[in-house]
Amino acid sequence: MSDNAPLIVAIEGGGTKFVCGIGTDPHNILDTARIDTTTPHDTLENVSHWISKMKVAHGPIAAIGIGTFGPVDLNRDSETYGYITTTPKPHWQQTDVVTFFKNRFKVPVGFDTDVNAAVLAEYLWGAGQGMDPLIYITVGTGVGGGVLVNGQLLHGLLHPEIGHLIVPPPHNSLAIQREGQCPFHRSCVEGYVCGPSIAKRWGVKADALPPDHPAWEEVADVMGYALMNLTLTLAPKRIILGGGVMEQPHLIPLIQGKLMQHMNGYLSVPQLSHDIERFIVKPGLGGRSGLLGSMALGRMAIANKAL
Amino acid sequence: MSDNAPLIVAIEGGGTKFVCGIGTDPHNILDTARIDTTTPHDTLENVSHWISKMKVAHGPIAAIGIGTFGPVDLNRDSETYGYITTTPKPHWQQTDVVTFFKNRFKVPVGFDTDVNAAVLAEYLWGAGQGMDPLIYITVGTGVGGGVLVNGQLLHGLLHPEIGHLIVPPPHNSLAIQREGQCPFHRSCVEGYVCGPSIAKRWGVKADALPPDHPAWEEVADVMGYALMNLTLTLAPKRIILGGGVMEQPHLIPLIQGKLMQHMNGYLSVPQLSHDIERFIVKPGLGGRSGLLGSMALGRMAIANKAL
Numbered sequence: 001m002s003d004n005a006p007l008i009v010a011i012e013g014g015g016t017k018f019v020c021g022i023g024t025d026p027h028n029i030l031d032t033a034r035i036d037t038t039t040p041h042d043t044l045e046n047v048s049h050w051i052s053k054m055k056v057a058h059g060p061i062a063a064i065g066i067g068t069f070g071p072v073d074l075n076r077d078s079e080t081y082g083y084i085t086t087t088p089k090p091h092w093q094q095t096d097v098v099t100f101f102k103n104r105f106k107v108p109v110g111f112d113t114d115v116n117a118a119v120l121a122e123y124l125w126g127a128g129q130g131m132d133p134l135i136y137i138t139v140g141t142g143v144g145g146g147v148l149v150n151g152q153l154l155h156g157l158l159h160p161e162i163g164h165l166i167v168p169p170p171h172n173s174l175a176i177q178r179e180g181q182c183p184f185h186r187s188c189v190e191g192y193v194c195g196p197s198i199a200k201r202w203g204v205k206a207d208a209l210p211p212d213h214p215a216w217e218e219v220a221d222v223m224g225y226a227l228m229n230l231t232l233t234l235a236p237k238r239i240i241l242g243g244g245v246m247e248q249p250h251l252i253p254l255i256q257g258k259l260m261q262h263m264n265g266y267l268s269v270p271q272l273s274h275d276i277e278r279f280i281v282k283p284g285l286g287g288r289s290g291l292l293g294s295m296a297l298g299r300m301a302i303a304n305k306a307l
Numbered sequence: 308m309s310d311n312a313p314l315i316v317a318i319e320g321g322g323t324k325f326v327c328g329i330g331t332d333p334h335n336i337l338d339t340a341r342i343d344t345t346t347p348h349d350t351l352e353n354v355s356h357w358i359s360k361m362k363v364a365h366g367p368i369a370a371i372g373i374g375t376f377g378p379v380d381l382n383r384d385s386e387t388y389g390y391i392t393t394t395p396k397p398h399w400q401q402t403d404v405v406t407f408f409k410n411r412f413k414v415p416v417g418f419d420t421d422v423n424a425a426v427l428a429e430y431l432w433g434a435g436q437g438m439d440p441l442i443y444i445t446v447g448t449g450v451g452g453g454v455l456v457n458g459q460l461l462h463g464l465l466h467p468e469i470g471h472l473i474v475p476p477p478h479n480s481l482a483i484q485r486e487g488q489c490p491f492h493r494s495c496v497e498g499y500v501c502g503p504s505i506a507k508r509w510g511v512k513a514d515a516l517p518p519d520h521p522a523w524e525e526v527a528d529v530m531g532y533a534l535m536n537l538t539l540t541l542a543p544k545r546i547i548l549g550g551g552v553m554e555q556p557h558l559i560p561l562i563q564g565k566l567m568q569h570m571n572g573y574l575s576v577p578q579l580s581h582d583i584e585r586f587i588v589k590p591g592l593g594g595r596s597g598l599l600g601s602m603a604l605g606r607m608a609i610a611n612k613a614l
Contacts, residue, residue: 071574086575133463147540150457156440156542157578157586164539164573166532168475168494184573187475225473232471233454233540235463266471266491267378268393271464279464 006062010295013068065298067117110297115146117293126284138243224258313369317602320375372605374424417604422453424600433591445550470497531565
């Protein structure tokens, strides 16, 4: 902690709440707030009001970092850079987030997906230090993933949309609704394993299912296929699994087993055999990855360069 | 062309032949050779003999670049860096390629997979210029892929192994052998769409199947799923499809259609609708991507840095 370190506002924009923080680094967070996600206008105004209060309390801010639900436009040459774009969330389509905060506070604004923010924080301070390529996946009300590769967050045509990876359907499913629940895809990861999909397919909320319920083996099966495809594509050095569904303590070992079973010995590396517990891991920052990653995005906006 | 440009030996190591070239850049290749792939000892000695002849004819060489079949060890901190490792190809397991050429010729040796070499060449001089992330996939006797992302080739735990991506099995297949033909995986891309898999599943060699044969729709279906998963993971700006099977002129349009059908409108970008013909393309360098990419690997070995 240094009195001279620049003061950053971090905003983790989620579907139900915007989590905000102000500080200089993960060990020096001066204040936090949770603001309900309502309409874009009211939500952004409420966040803005909180930032103004923080400036009075703590002094001038150097930058704002925002990690938000998506899809978002991260192409700096695009007219809609900094927008939340085609989200199914009511009212939020084509919301210009970056310009709002830039105009209001006249400071650099860093912007990315919530999951890219999370992978960045885990790389800098959490369970992914020194691990490049690194993947962070959240399984909760939806499934999303962030990727850091060759020292930078992964953008391109858009950004990773790992929740919609196509996998084989679970074998001989015992679910009430055997089919995947995604409105776009018959057989994608999110349609089988996000919280609402589990609830619809088994008729019971995910957190009410006992650890020996067959739903969990299916979740692990599908996640095992997703991690297999990610491993074969990105050759990650580590994959971090976060989000509400992953808080079931028995789930990560089940997924590790399924990943090895699906790979069937194809790649002979310790990470896919005796070292799998260090390959597929929980977040090192608990639920704070998104907020701390947003702080890192703010820092990077000051430097205006990659890591 | 410059008389002062460093002279590079490029080696594309394949399962049936090693294609070698010597020159300074793609427009100045002075000589080429094809050397049968037999045992590692004989093959590397024959390549070495050819290089020695070339030095007599053209003068001293500055570097050697090698793109080879894999899996290979690309981790510079590993004791087996520069090896072809667990390949199923008889005799070639644990073959130290880099040390052989370094000791013999005392020049920097660049080393990567054949498909990473190909993606590099297409990025520098072919159909992928300015496109980062970029993917190159070859569909021939096997299926492999190279990836360039954030300005560098993708390495990590290992390197991409795109041929073994898991996909849903083709729906209501009419094939004689409905199941995938990969010895490791029940339902992976290579097990359905590489040349030998097509021949086994349909009882006819791929290049003897007429364009309206149902096999092609299945190949396109499986490739469409593979490209969907790659798009959702790497967010590539372009995907290049090469290799013998892709020389069927009707196949790329079929695959473009299947990719859009599988995505089902999930990402609203022109590359997945009216611009798909510029998103999924043929190689710009024809069959020369691997050799020219190996030359680029040699150049990079001189600079000892990324692109």
